[in-house]
Amino acid sequence: MDRVVEAGLPIWRFYIGLQLIHPQLQAMGFMWRRGEPVQAIARGYGIQFTPAYIGSPMQEAREQARPVRYRLAELNESNHEVLHEVRAAGGTDYYALSMRISHGRPMPVVTFATDHEGGFSAADIDDMHRLIDMMGAVTEMHIEHSIADTVANTYLGRQVGQRILNGAIRRGDGEEIRAVLWFSDLRDFTGLNERLQPSEVLELLNNYFQLVGNALAAHGGEILKFVGDGVMAYFPAEDALFLPMVTAGALNAARQVIGDIEAANEARAAGGADPVRFGIGLHVGTVTFGNVGTEDRLDFTVIGSAVNRASRLEGLTKALGVQVCASADFNEVCMQPMKSLGTHRLRGVPKPVEIFTLPD
Known part of the structure; x- marks a missing residue:
């Protein structure tokens, strides 16, 4: 994301939510904000039944399989609390879309927000779509590695699991x-x-x-x-x-x-x-x-x-x-x-x- 900002995209906040195969966690989120350390946010089983997910842009983008955009200056009381939080922190525009991966697993959903006064331009939106397509293969590689590591450690133990993964x-x-x-x-x-x-x-x-x-x-x-x-x-x-x-x-x-x-x-x-x-x-x-x-x-x-x-x-x-x-x-x-x-x-x-x- 630092490199993306250097390339000219006015991204202030980026989030990716990954569905997991894990005995305790249903998903893991990673939050980047310009100038701040990346945050890893663990999501336990049942997160999809909580207000944090229900009605959120993440749910919209995943279940409707289409990009979702919110001009944050135009929010009303019916909009999800995460949008109000982003606006309160200085955000002006919010865009969420699914990342295409193979193997039929739930698609990761990514969200972009900007604090640029004019929000995202049409060219910015096109660039974000191309960016997500390029990130997809690398993200999927990390997902596959995480699944292999988790399954091996869960069923075999950490030390034995690593021996198996090492060949x-x-x-x-x-x-x-x-x-x-x-x-x-x-x-x-x-x-x-x-x-x-x-x-x-x-x-x-x-x-x-x-x-x-x-x-x-x-x-x-x-x-x-x-x-x-x-x-x-x-x-x-x-x-x-x-x-x-x-x-x-x-x-x-x-x-x-x-x-x-x-x-x-x-x-x-x-x-x-x-x-x-x-x-x-x-x-x-x-x-x-x-x-x-x-x-x-x-x-x-x-x-x-x-x-x-x-x-x-x-x-x-x-x-x-x-x-x-x-x-x-x-x-x-x-x-x-x-x-x-x-x-x-x-x-x-x-x-x-x-x-x-x-x-x-």
Whole structure:
């Protein structure tokens, strides 16, 4: 827009609204005003049902598929509030139109405003149409990149998503990494399914997953996948020197989940609902990050005995009456004190292993 102004177009304000494929946002707007930093304006789901959108020039241009123009000196009380805001800020003329893109997605709508005393000339309008046609291809490239990035991060996690987008997409591609493995699971999930309505189960699961996800993200972990009512996650440790910090992060995440779910259970009890109970298994080991599946349908996952042990440790929490079970390997590199629960057998592991839990 700075370059457009230098080229002679009297643009004072420019806005573009992009429809998104995003789990929390329906659209993102970008506002440029001459001499000011660009503003990014997030639009949540349901924006189309609010006064901010209903009756606006954006709605007119999108739904009527035609340009919309308002001479701001001629506004009346029935005109949308955004037009009055632009006029109050010094605008004299306002023009909105759709930007043509392919793939049948909702077209971005752009708006121009000028503070030039005479408004836009006919030549200015022609130039803005040509400008939008030239911007379309570049804008679409950014939209496609945003969609790919969002979908990969939403379904695979940020780190795994970036690995996929960077080209790790062939079956058999793999990389060994050392990491702290986390496996958490709800207890009596089968019973909850029998006692609750499907909508209640879905709400419970989403609330539980959100609390676990928040704790993991706050302490350096990332969800690899949801397995039914279970969460498989990892805390990467690129160097063994970082393991004390990484294991501390995993324990802090576990403490946060315990505290948050205790608070949630108090609210559930007040409403007469069953408490949520869960277990967490923690282990340190080397795993293979890689693609498995068919030639045209892949899953990016972690493979190795460390994954099996983390799952088995979680399964032991119920028998031992604790919420966290960690392996001796985890305890060995963890600087935070832990309490030994003695040696126990893990299914599929030949020898008994020492199990540790939180001291409190």
